[in-house]
Amino acid sequence: MFLTISTSGTPAGPATDLGFLLHKHPGKAQTFATSYGDAHVFYPEVDAERCTAALLLEVDPPALARRGRGRDGKGGKGTAPDAALAQYVNDRPYAASSLLAVALRTVFASALRGDCRELPERAAAPLPLRIEVPALPARGGAALVARLFEPLGWQVTTEQVPLDAAFPEWGASRYVRLVLEGELRLADALRHLYVLLPVLDDAKHYWVSADEVDKLLRFGEGWLAAHPEQRLITHRYLARRRSLTREADERLELVRLADADDVEVEEIDNAVAPEEPEDAEEGKERPEPLAVQRREAILTALRTAGAARVLDLGCGQGQLVAALLKDPRFTEIVGMDVSVRALEIAARRLRLDRMGERQSSRVTLLQGSLAYTDKRLKGYDAAVLSEVVEHLDPPRLPALEYAVFGAARPGTVVVTTPNVEYNVRWETLPAGHRRHHDHRFEWTRGEFRDWARAVAGRHGYAVEFHAVGPDDPEVGPPTQLALFTTHGPHDPHGPHDDKKKEEAA
Ligand code: SAH
Numbered sequence: 001m002f003l004t005i006s007t008s009g010t011p012a013g014p015a016t017d018l019g020f021l022l023h024k025h026p027g028k029a030q031t032f033a034t035s036y037g038d039a040h041v042f043y044p045e046v047d048a049e050r051c052t053a054a055l056l057l058e059v060d061p062p063a064l065a066r067r068g069r070g071r072d073g074k075g076g077k078g079t080a081p082d083a084a085l086a087q088y089v090n091d092r093p094y095a096a097s098s099l100l101a102v103a104l105r106t107v108f109a110s111a112l113r114g115d116c117r118e119l120p121e122r123a124a125a126p127l128p129l130r131i132e133v134p135a136l137p138a139r140g141g142a143a144l145v146a147r148l149f150e151p152l153g154w155q156v157t158t159e160q161v162p163l164d165a166a167f168p169e170w171g172a173s174r175y176v177r178l179v180l181e182g183e184l185r186l187a188d189a190l191r192h193l194y195v196l197l198p199v200l201d202d203a204k205h206y207w208v209s210a211d212e213v214d215k216l217l218r219f220g221e222g223w224l225a226a227h228p229e230q231r232l233i234t235h236r237y238l239a240r241r242r243s244l245t246r247e248a249d250e251r252l253e254l255v256r257l258a259d260a261d262d263v264e265v266e267e268i269d270n271a272v273a274p275e276e277p278e279d280a281e282e283g284k285e286r287p288e289p290l291a292v293q294r295r296e297a298i299l300t301a302l303r304t305a306g307a308a309r310v311l312d313l314g315c316g317q318g319q320l321v322a323a324l325l326k327d328p329r330f331t332e333i334v335g336m337d338v339s340v341r342a343l344e345i346a347a348r349r350l351r352l353d354r355m356g357e358r359q360s361s362r363v364t365l366l367q368g369s370l371a372y373t374d375k376r377l378k379g380y381d382a383a384v385l386s387e388v389v390e391h392l393d394p395p396r397l398p399a400l401e402y403a404v405f406g407a408a409r410p411g412t413v414v415v416t417t418p419n420v421e422y423n424v425r426w427e428t429l430p431a432g433h434r435r436h437h438d439h440r441f442e443w444t445r446g447e448f449r450d451w452a453r454a455v456a457g458r459h460g461y462a463v464e465f466h467a468v469g470p471d472d473p474e475v476g477p478p479t480q481l482a483l484f485t486t487h488g489p490h491d492p493h494g495p496h497d498d499k500k501k502e503e504a505a
Helices: 017-022 060-065 081-086 098-107 109-113 120-124 140-151 186-201 211-219 229-235 242-264 277-281 288-307 319-325 340-350 396-407 420-425 443-460 496-505
Strands: 002-008 032-036 037-046 050-059 127-137 155-162 170-185 309-313 332-337 363-367 383-387 414-420 463-469 479-486
Touching: 002 017, 002 186, 017 037, 017 050, 017 120, 017 140, 032 098, 050 098, 098 109, 098 186, 109 186, 127 186, 127 309, 127 396, 140 155, 140 170, 140 186, 170 186, 186 211, 186 229, 211 229, 211 242, 242 332, 242 383, 288 319, 288 383, 288 463, 288 479, 309 319, 319 332, 319 340, 319 363, 332 340, 383 396, 383 463, 414 420, 443 463, 443 479
Parallel strands: 309 332, 309 383, 332 363, 383 414
Antiparallel strands: 002 050, 002 127, 032 037, 037 050, 127 170, 155 170, 414 479, 463 479
16 A cells, blocks of 8 residues: 655745655655554655655555454454455555555654644645555545545546456456645645545444544544535445444534634624614714623623623633623633634633633633533533524524533523514615524524523523613514523522522421
């Protein structure tokens, strides 16, 4: 199994920088033991103009047979003579495949992470790359190869390998010679290969365990969620294991959703709600943007409730967390979001790294999903879900409901969501459109109230509703807010019920 990676010299640096980026010295050949045999790295071509690194995996069929637990997790493929022989006589030693992906990860671990102490700026920048795989098993043929690599910015050339060169009439084999060319970051290129070689091979030789989902998401970061063939990729990469595939698809869905929010959610929020024309004539001050009004309404609700320890669930980029930090009565603030990227931005905006110890001890950012119960969320005074529920698919709302009102059970819950009736008042919003393309739904006042009352009833909360923004006599306010509170000492479902009973006794 064989793969070459070439680059050419540019004003940014000589081609030989490839050695630093791969953490493998161009001057020597090196050998690494992998679970399936030895992997050799060497450079057939080294100068300032062009540099090529080659990875050759010498598959050891007996090792493969020993380790090659099939999908049944037991090993071997049965005892029929043909099957037994197939363990030793197969295409594995020659064709690039999942085994080559394993070798890539073993040999180029730092490069896959994008680490390069010597040349960090080179590792972070795209460089001209040419990758060649002479024999790639490609179930789905050249067309699928193109569909997988082209959306990632590669120029793809494939050549079908004939079944037997001496007998062209036998037709094509399932192998292609693959050449990828493009300007990409080396780490991204390696991640593409790491994920897509096994996908094309479609015959994983190692046991697919639950942590494969984590690996897939780690190496797919930044490209897989947006890939048009994402479902095919997860499906094949996870060897068609249904539960794993579903988990991966769901997690990628959340990545997509969060990524979309990062850029666009604020657009309409920062707009000023349309005003009555006479206000403008009177020269009244411009009203605050809706996002600011919403934050104020939430802070007021939390202060009135006397909350000190507060969860901001679906905190996004941390604007509310920042506002909470400014008020010392909020002693413990937890921001949780499913999007790592949003949390990174939040941490940067809050300047968590430069905060004094006293401030920073008040705030925690957590990654997590509201679709699952989470022990870390138990025992707080209040939780806020500001513009979050509408980002979940309706079938997932019961899970969110249970996670927040059933399991975490804070004394107060503040939920805000757009009022779809108000959309006709936004001039910039074409009729029938939602405020954000990723909103799974937008509720009327009636729908929101029905949902909130049912939730309150099921979990022993009382609920009241407030308007945020100008309350239009016809269509209501742009944002609706529900304030849930537990029934106090008589709360039959309250987590502290026993204690309270003891106190009362
Ligand atoms: N609360 C912020 C952000 C709202 S945007 C505000 O009011 O401005 C919606 C946020 O919900 C996004 O940051 C998104 O990543 C997050 N989100 C969506 N689904 C989620 C889930 N299942 N679990 C946790 N957060 C989720």
